[in-house]
Amino acid sequence: MRVALVAMETTRHTDTAGNRRFERLARQLTEAGHEVTLFCAQWWDGEPDRFEADGIQYRAVTINRALTSFCLRLPLMLARYGPDIIHARPSPPQQVIAASIGGTLARTPMLVEWFGDEGLDGTARTTRWAVTEPQLVVTPSQMVRTEVRELGAADESTRIVPESIDFSLVDAVDPSEEVDVAYAHPLDESANIESLFLGLAELRDRDWTATIIGDGPQRDAYERQASDLRIDDRVQFVGACDREQRLAIYRGAHAFVQTAYREYFATELLWALAAGCVGIVEYQAESSAHELIENYERSFRVTNPQQLADAIVDAGQYDHLSVEETWREYDHSRVLEQYTDIYDDLQSGFGYL
Incomplete structure (x- = not known):
């Protein structure tokens, strides 16, 4: 499966539990044999194209965290990549809109990984877009799922996938x-x-x-x-x-x-x-x-x-x-199966979403 992960800010920009979880997923998917690219703002020195580190293939959308440029360039880059699934972080929420446009161009379903530590303004329109644009929002717990539903996500459009351990x-x-x-x-x-x-x-x-x-x-x-x-x-x-x-x-x-x-x-x-x-x-x-x-x-x-x-x-x-x-x-392998099952479900039902 070809998976496009979207996070303008990685752990190299801001080290949060949510970003660590997202990049751990990238490594685990890659180790399981999937083709994975994480689309982000460049954080490495050198050419602003592809860069591999810690088992993750990064792709620079912009050379810095310029949000407007990131959102303008992302849709076409996703369409050219041709992923089977798009999996995005909600912060900043504007990137979710851009990823959704990329999903439309690529005819690919999209889900959002909402950990809870994003610190977004719940009254902002863009925050509410970030939970209503994707086909599915994944949270680590019922508490965070409830917060996402209060922001406007439908019950059937949310799913809990817990943290995992070795x-x-x-x-x-x-x-x-x-x-x-x-x-x-x-x-x-x-x-x-x-x-x-x-x-x-x-x-x-x-x-x-x-x-x-x-x-x-x-x-x-x-x-x-x-x-x-x-x-x-x-x-x-x-x-x-x-x-x-x-x-x-x-x-x-x-x-x-x-x-x-x-x-x-x-x-x-x-x-x-x-x-x-x-x-x-x-x-x-x-x-x-x-x-x-x-x-x-x-x-x-x-x-x-x-x-x-x-x-x-x-x-x-x-x-x-x-x-x-x-x-x-809760072993890494068992939780990874939950993600891949979600990907399969989204793909099989995409025509009806």
């Missing part, structure tokens, strides 16, 4: 020392470790240990808070950590606690669940984390620090695991 890596990493609780998130204003610490402080008379993964501008403040609550002797801050180090900690941990205010998809929670952790999620209005564990037995949903403390205690009813096969369905 499940084989879970087995490949040896567990680290056992801890009772693990937590992972950039230590910024949305981390909300206060809830976890207040819950742990309720359990001072019990024997427990906790590991905090992540770094950021609020780390010093969180370390001071642990000290003020007199739990710092049992809370270890280990920094950002790479994927293997995180997995080793998750495989050694009994429970993973999710309290962050904002999660378009709770990827670290997913990794931890796959590594056998009991999931404890504090409900947040701007987080989709609770969706992951909605029908999962080894989990707890809470709304305040006292309930969180109770859940940490109650998690002891479950055996310690270091891998959980339930989450194999």
Whole structure:
């Protein structure tokens, strides 16, 4: 299958979770044998044509992020490429209109990948065009899907495709020392470790240990808070950590606690669940984390620090695991199949859309 991906801004321009997901999809499609080109603004030195990096074939539409020029040139370039499917990012939303025109010229269906972190103005006409022009809008969670529908997308024109993980890596990493609780998130204003610490402080008379993964501008403040609550002797801050180090900690941990205010998809929670952790999620209005564990037995949903403390205690009813096969369905290969099935469905029904 020939796939045209459209994103004026790549991770080389703006490193966001949505852009990383989009480029990971480009690599996975290429590795699976599909012909894939990502149409973008040039970010590399040299001739403004094609450039390959990290397994992705990039095609420069413009030599810089000049939106008007990008949108004027894109339709004809897509038509000449002759893709079987066009898959675009919604930011900036004007590129969706241009990609749609390219799809009309190429007689090709188009879908939009809406992760949730685009930061678009929901009142702008162009934003609403970005959800109504494509044949389908893909989101990583029900929370983001609801936001897209509120912008004007029809229910039948939206689909959830979750984030994915390398499940084989879970087995490949040896567990680290056992801890009772693990937590992972950039230590910024949305981390909300206060809830976890207040819950742990309720359990001072019990024997427990906790590991905090992540770094950021609020780390010093969180370390001071642990000290003020007199739990710092049992809370270890280990920094950002790479994927293997995180997995080793998750495989050694009994429970993973999710309290962050904002999660378009709770990827670290997913990794931890796959590594056998009991999931404890504090409900947040701007987080989709609770969706992951909605029908999962080894989990707890809470709304305040006292309930969180109770859940940490109650998690002891479950055996310690270091891998959980339930989450194999989120492996990269399984989720990639969801994308290719969507592509096939769009192609087969394009004449009727």
